[in-house]
Amino acid sequence: MAEQQKLPPLVTALRAAAGENAASFHFPGHNRGRAAPPSLTKLIGQRPFIHDLPELPELDNLFAPEGPILEAQKQAAELFGASETWFLVGGTTCGIQAAIMATCNPGDTLILPRNSHMSAISAMVLSGVIPKYISPDYDCDWDIATAVSPSEASSK
Template identity: 65%
Template sequence: MTAPSSLVDVIGIGPFLHDATELPELDRYGYPTGPLLEAQKMAADLFGASQTWFIVCGTTCGILAAIMSTCSPGDTLILARNSHVSATSAMVLCGALPKYILPEYNLQWDTAGGVTPSQVITC
């Protein structure tokens, strides 16, 4: 990777010395075969899942991928009213319709909590 000289002039070369996510010795995110694959297998085992994939673009990317890969136009998606804003974006992009549930409020922590199974069943 070549760092843009205009950016190096501002922040120095330091940050670019550690940008090594796509070196063959470190594996590939798109098709891992080495350490990343092993880490994903270990994560899947820990989570009790058959397979786990790591995302590299943050929460928004993961939520968009999850919703857009499982919902079709007209499908109803049940989610907490305080869900991440990217869930709404994903529903718009794939044509899914929201069915919101108000999460339980935790007075002790003064914050919204999760959605219970009984709330989903009665939805």
């Protein structure tokens, strides 16, 4: 019989915390799916919300990790071939703003697709960056914008 692969540290901690079935008085207020938006629970059910937990003491601290978050960051860094990896504490917005503000100076030009995340705009305002918008390709079959073509990017 094949040996079962060890679960990642955060998955293990989340599984243990969700398994306690304790009363939930914290954010997000989904209350293990019972208070999640009905439109969403009709689509995916209540089960995904069982593990929708905030920073509880048993799940570690994103700002000063010492337990499963620290171990998960170390494993992620190794996987990415990086010396260190930090998990975002403010979601996509935080990551995009940090990336732009850490790499651009006031007056720099940033080439980005017209359909970029809204946080890119606020990051450019905060850092004094000048946008140069390009248009992504469009997939008519799926009715969505897709990637920026190399020719579009190189023409700027």
